[in-house]
Amino acid sequence: MMVFVFSIGMIRRYMPRREILLVLAVAFLIGAIGGAFFLQPIYEEVPDLASSFEKSMPNNKETLYLDLSSSVDTDALRRDVSAMEGFKSFDETSISIPMWHFNEVEHDYFEEIVGNIDSNYKNYNVTSDRINIELADNYTSTEALKTFSDWFKLVYGETLSYAQIHAVLVVDSSHLDDFEKALLDKGIVASSIEGPVQNTVNNTNSSMLSNLEFTLVCGGVGVIVALIGIYMDSVVPAYRRFRKSMKTKRKR
Structure with missing residues (x-):
């Protein structure tokens, strides 16, 4: 496409002088279209290319933070990911247990009682409509949900319909793509990722042009190429004269 733009610039001398603006407008349009449809997909791959070095480092690790539904079989998930190459840990x-909107009395009651339900609740906090419970080491979400659900049914006569499980998966950076695909096959997407690979991707994304900016830059390149074509007849002879004068000076 740039060859075509250059050619348009070259034939400008056969057009009326006032048509130069039309030539530049066409060059900008062609450059912008080429950038948007042909170069943009390649440009979007830059973060992945930039992170390839970090993926090749043997000791790099990535931490994936997972927010899982209580319907997910975490024991099966643990077995599946732990069997994969590059697995480090899964905890x-x-x-988090969604509740109704507490009034002040209910909020104070749960603040006082939750810690007494199970000694393996390492820490907890109660918001206006949710109870968040931090688990002790080697204590599973299944066990924690069962004790809370049993207590809730005993006190309120109802069962819990939903809860959210927060887990942390640590993997070798070189196998990050494999784990992301395996999780996606189960309908799970990490809420956030931390590590050298993700840091490189984030830093690269923050420094990249937006789609509109990239398209405008490509359009500008088209204009530059067209200008080179337009003034090629004067630039080339001037360059040759410059080289000839330099050779003459060297002989002297």
């Missing part, structure tokens, strides 16, 4: 860190 269930906490659970």
Whole structure:
């Protein structure tokens, strides 16, 4: 496409002088279209290319933070990911239990009682409509949800319909793509990722042009190429004269 733009610039001398603006407008349009449809997909791959070095480092690790539904079989998930190459660790860190909107009395009651339900609740906090419980080491979300659910049914006569499980998966950076695909096959997407690979991707993304900016830059390149074509007849002879004068000076 740039060859075509250059050619348009070259034939400008056969057009009326006032048509130069039309030539530049067409060059900008062609450059912008080429950038948007042909170069943009390649440009979007830059973060992945930039992170390839970090993926090749043997000791790099990535930490994936997972927010799972209580319907997910975390024991099966643990078995599946632990069998994969590059697995480091999988820990269930906490659970979040959505509740109704508490009034002040109910809020104070749960603040006082939750810690007495199970000694394996490492820490907890109660918001206006949710109870967040941090789990002790080697204590699973299944066990924590069961004790809370049993207590809730005993006191309120109802069962819990939903809860959220928070887990942390640590993997070798070189196998990050494999784990992301395996999780996606189960309908799970990490809420956030931390590590050298993700840091490189984030830093690269923050320094990249937006789609509109990239398209405008490509349009500008088209204009520059067209200008080179337009003034090629004067630039080339001037360059040759410059080289000839330099050779003459050297002989002297």
